[in-house]
Structure formats: C-alpha cells, structure tokens
Amino acid sequence: MTNHQITLVKNTWGMVASIDPVTVGGLFYNRLFEIAPPIRAMFRTPVAEQSKKLLTMIGYVINKLDKLEDIIEEVAKLAKGHVQYGVKAEHYSIVGEALLWTLEKGLAEHWTEEVKEAWVLCYTTLANAMIAAAEDVQAAA
Numbered sequence: 001m002t003n004h005q006i007t008l009v010k011n012t013w014g015m016v017a018s019i020d021p022v023t024v025g026g027l028f029y030n031r032l033f034e035i036a037p038p039i040r041a042m043f044r045t046p047v048a049e050q051s052k053k054l055l056t057m058i059g060y061v062i063n064k065l066d067k068l069e070d071i072i073e074e075v076a077k078l079a080k081g082h083v084q085y086g087v088k089a090e091h092y093s094i095v096g097e098a099l100l101w102t103l104e105k106g107l108a109e110h111w112t113e114e115v116k117e118a119w120v121l122c123y124t125t126l127a128n129a130m131i132a133a134a135e136d137v138q139a140a141a
C-alpha cells in the first residue's frame with residue numbers, strides 16, 4: 001500500500017470508529033449472515049461483544065499498516081484461533097465483502113473509488129497474512 005492509501009484508510013477508519021461500535025457491528029454481521037447464512041452458526045459470542053472485538057482488532061491492525069511485520073505474530077495467533085472456529089480460506093472474501101459494504105454505508109459520501117481501492121488492498125493484505133498463517137498450522141498438523 002502507498003502512504004497515501006494508508007492515510008486514507010486511517011482517516012476513514014477514524015470516521016467509522018466514531019460511530020457506535022454496536023451499530024457498525026450490527027450492520028456488518030447482518031450483512032454477513034445475509035450473504036452467507038451458514039456462517040451464523042459459527043458465531044457463539046453475542047453480536048454486540050463480537051463487534052467490539054472485531055472493531056478493536058481492525059483499529060489495531062490499521063495503526064500498524066505501515067509496519068505489519070511488527071504484528072505478524074499476533075496476526076498468526078488470530079489466524080490459528082480462526083482455524084479452531086472452523087474458518088476456511090474461502091470465508092475471507094465473504095467477510096471482506098460484508099466489511100466493504102459496511103464501510104460504504106458508514107462513510108456515505110466519503111466512500112470514493114480511491115477510498116474503496118485503499119480498503120480492498122488493506123483487507124486483502126490482512127486476509128492473505130491470516131490465510132498464510134492458517135495454512136502453516138494446517139501443514140504442521
């Protein structure tokens with residue numbers, strides 16, 4: 001990602017993070033379960049609590065976008081947990097779709113083509129890191 005794209009993601013995330021996390025999370029999970037109904041059964045934690053965890057984690061990763069290598073171990077740990085939850089590589093694009101849709105709703109007129117491209121790159125980078133870490137665990141098992 002370019003520095004400009006990182007700035008775009010950080011600034012727009014700041015806008016979304018100022019909205020109530022339960023509202024943002026509600027939008028996200030409703031959309032996710034609408035796109036892929038079977039995914040609902042994988043979630044045990046109540047949506048409100050789950051939303052806070054997810055948003056905190058995204059915020060954390062975004063803060064480190066310019067030095068992802070610093071948090072690679074945490075990303076790997078998160079990915080391993082996801083293997084236990086039954087998450088497969090193909091789920092990442094579904095979650096990405098729900099996330100982009102949520103950002104579009106939350107950002108309204110601030111959701112431009114340029115912002116979208118920056119977010120696609122950001123999510124793809126994170127998702128690919130998680131998928132790679134999950135593959136390592138599976139290969140070792």
Ligand code: HEM
Pocket residue numbers: 039042043044045046050053054057058078081082085087088091092093095126127130
């Ligand atoms: C970059 C993408 C993702 C991020 C940043 C993320 C983040 C998180 C976080 C922070 C948690 C809280 C528990 C923990 O620390 O393990 C969690 C739990 C979970 N995530 Fe993700 N996740 C991502 C992708 C996915 C995908 C693709 C799925 C597939 C459907 C998924 C399904 C779940 C499930 C089932 C749980 C456990 C829920 C529960 O305890 O009820 N996540 N995720």
